Amino acid sequence: MDSMTRNDNWREAIEQDREQKERYFREHHRSPIPPDLRGEAFPGLEYYEVDPAYRFELELDRYDDAETVTVETTAEGEQTYRRVGQFRFEVEDTEVSLDAFEPTDGSDRLWVPFRDATSGDETYGAGRYIDLEPDEHRTADGTWILDLNRAYNPTCAYNPAYECPLVPPSNWLEIPIEAGERDFPAEVHTH
Incomplete structure (x- = not known):
């Protein structure tokens, strides 16, 4: 498969995931969206353009x-994670790093939360998350695929009834990450 085909398939997979999430949030009875904002009243989800x-x-x-580490939550609670490692990479000529966390429940998935210069303006103020499953996000040579286009809002961004872990300060970036999910409409946060 040539790189152009691989790039198109990757972009298409992200777009399909976004459409499925939108449909689930609009229609499913277990959606984090309050019931009176589902169906026709659902304002939709917004994303940055997919960018390789x-x-x-x-x-x-x-x-x-x-x-x-103990991570505080939006409901003044606490959750524990293991800080297992760090990803280092460059965004628009700026070196950045993000800590990766594993849940303490024995799962081998990685949780990579972050806040950035768009938080509270274009994106959810408390930050966004990326989940990395070993089966899906590891290559044959053992490297991880960290795709910031897949950054998503925690459930508390849509409904304050949910409790979400806050982004540890080590993952607060000073640069903008203009990728992934944008903020849910502000008028909905206080609904």
Whole structure:
């Protein structure tokens, strides 16, 4: 498969995922959207254009000792994760790094939350998440695919009844990440 075909397939997969999420949020009885905002009243989800400049194949620089950290939540609660490593990459000539976390439930998926210069303006103020499943986001040589185009809002961005972990300060970026999901309409946050 040539790189152009691979690029088209990758972009198409992201667009399909976005359409499925939109349909689920609009119609499904388990949607995080309050019931009176579903169906015809659903304002829709907004995204940045898919941009290959925000897709990276990276080594995870694993920490020698994975530290267990307590992460505060939007409901003044706490959750624990293991900080297992760090991804280092460059966005528009700026070196950045994001810590990767594993849940303490024994799962081997990685949680990569972040805040950036768009948070609270174009994107959800508390930050966005990326989940990396080993089966889907690891290449044959063991590198991870960190695709910021897949950054999504936590459920509390749509409904304050949900409790979401807050982004640890180590993953607050000073640059804008203009990729992934944009903020849900502000008037809905206070609905």
